[in-house]
Amino acid sequence: MPDDAAAAFRAFFERRHVELARLAFLLTGDASVADDLAADALTEVWRHWSRVEAADDPVAYARGIVTNLTRQWVRRRIRERRGLLGMHLLAGTRGTPDPDVPAVLDVRSALSHLPHRRRACVVLRYAFDLSEREVARVLGISVGAVKSQTSRGARQLAELLGSQEASRIEHGAREEAR
Template identity: 70%
Template sequence: MRDAAFHAFFEQHYAGLSRLAFLMTGETSVADDLAADALTEVWQHWDRVAAAGDPAAYARGIVANLTRNWIRRQGRARRRLRLLGVLGGDPDRVQPDVPAVLEVRRALLVLPHRRRACVVLRYAFDLSEQDVATILDISVGAVKSQTSRGAHQLAELLGDRQIIERVGGWRGE
């Protein structure tokens, strides 16, 4: 019974968890690994997670934490490589097939982790503010402010005045 319940959960949520990790990291293979790591963690605590009520929220929270840690490690590694003179220009300069999607992806990567997590969970996953607060273990007010600031920052980065108007205008935050 336990195995079947987890297997059904895995089948239903793996792709979404991987997509969340991709939107947070910008790396397909890393996203798959992070989703798998999150599901491993869920499996290890499955009885407790399933009893808590919303295993998907728990799994998203794990993905958010794993991506934050991955991003930190990448930043430290890049700084060390730059200090050694190994890393020159931007390695991600690939001619995009779909310029708008890649532009948004790059803009997302500029946002601070919590802001990016709020924007991605709210808009890409269409989760409620309460769900995002639960996943990230922050207050609903923090979700509101981080989402608003993230949307404004994305609009500025993308030069899209219509986005700014839709989210209430720039308040200088």
């Protein structure tokens, strides 16, 4: 790779690494996994740098790689979890409430309950403040799909966060009654 291309990639890396890791974190909820996924995405960007650099929006291209890698990671985790449940290795951990429930709403936890595309739309629209058109370009879907997925995701988040708040209030009332 010519020196000027290597310098351009290095500058891109320095400007965008933290943002891509943050995107991966918001999609996975796991900081160490997010760092790995951002690194993997930037490796792919490096491998295809001439194509990325020539793209209309290199950042959107990189974000698309991150969302695809996180989708693959989530799917792999689901398959692994199903396998462990099938072998009864996770029996007893499923549905067991944590007795030390934090008093603060955990948006990351609520986000983890959203399907991947919905979660990606919500995160890109609200956490990264991208337009619907930009989100569509990153995810490779239509603007209409972004609108519907974002709307459904926001509604689902509100319901999840509302039910968490209701559980905390109910739990608090039970504690006070004791």
